[in-house]
Amino acid sequence: MFQKLLTLAALLLIPTAVHAGSGLKIVATTNDYAALARAIGGDRVTVKSLAKATEDPHFVDARPSYIVALNRADILIESGAALEIGWLAPLVKGARNKNVLPGASGRVRGSVGIQLLDIPVELDRSQGDIHALGNPHFLMDPLNSGIVARHLAEVFCRLDADGCASYQNNLSRFSQMLNTRMKIWTETLAPYGGMPIVTYHNTWRYFASRFQLQAETFLEPKPGIPPSPPHLARVIKKMKAAGMKVILVEPFQSRKTAEVLAGHTG
Structure with a gap:
């Protein structure tokens, strides 16, 4: 099945082997990371999410268009906590883009700076589908989105120095919005x-x-x-x-x- 995807993707890649256009091209594994990338990147970035909001991010159906998007990407944002372990690696391999390989400057792990919960003491498949690095759903804590946003601003500034002031301004606006919302959410949920x-x-x-x-x-x-x-x-x-x-x-x-x-x- 994946070999067929590679063949289709290769055909789509032929006329667009050279990146075109300005601004950072970003691929995010989920809608959450895509939303954060748009908030910090603003009009200097184009962002594509692989998983839909209604799709289980543990199990995403691979499509040739995903390989094409990854081939053209300057940045790939993933959880960094193995949320996408079942489907992302073959897509990255098929994309043949050094920017998004593990360890590359364009490969961004959302988990950087996050205190992960539920890190297993030992790995045993009888425990179910556990994540060796810890629970990858850390964006469910709104404050963690602030940590990820700051990391994205750092990466964007490093790869697009001319846009750094814009990214920092967007980060400041996002942080102010988050602080305001957190006060409301905390007060709302306090009785519970x-x-x-x-x-x-x-x-x-x-x-x-x-x-x-x-x-x-x-x-x-x-x-x-x-x-x-x-x-x-x-x-x-x-x-x-x-x-x-x-x-x-x-x-x-x-x-x-x-x-x-x-x-x-x-």
């Missing part, structure tokens, strides 16, 4: 401090940690393992005992499963 919640996947650990919620109950029996009837029965029992009233799911996860549990727990 300590509340236990149920989530489909362990995506919400950083969010819960920032706003003092308890996100220790999951619809998945183990990361990446679909819910089973016996496990859901245990979750229902736990929800009733603890009076849990909130179940969080993402667009690409089964809302039906959450609705069934909500029906059983009131």
Whole structure:
């Protein structure tokens, strides 16, 4: 399958082997990183996200257009915590672009400066789809987006010195906006401090940690393992005992499963 993608991508690359146009060409693995790149880069960058907002970033369907985008990119932004381990490497290999190879100046790891949670003591596949470097969903803590934004500004300034003042101004505006929003979000969620919640996947650990919620109950029996009837029965029992009233799911996860549990727990 991937060999077919390489063939199609190679045909698309033939007329555009030389980068054209001005400004930094950026490819981000997810919509979150793409949004941050646009916020900091402004009109000096063009940004493409590989994964859609409604797509599970652990499992992204490779397309020839992704290889073409990576071939033309000056910068590739990834999580840096193996979120994309199942699909990104073959695309980068097929793109044949030294700018986005591991260790290259254009290869940006979002995890730089982030204190990762859930780093496993030992690796065992029986534990499910765990991440060796830690939980990669750190952008669920809004303050971590500020850390990533500062890192992006540094990279953009290094690769486009003429635009550095613009990037720094955009970073300042973003930081001010984030500080304002954080005050609102913190005040809004303060009354719910300590509340236990149920989530489909362990995506919400950083969010819960920032706003003092308890996100220790999951619809998945183990990361990446679909819910089973016996496990859901245990979750229902736990929800009733603890009076849990909130179940969080993402667009690409089964809302039906959450609705069934909500029906059983009131």
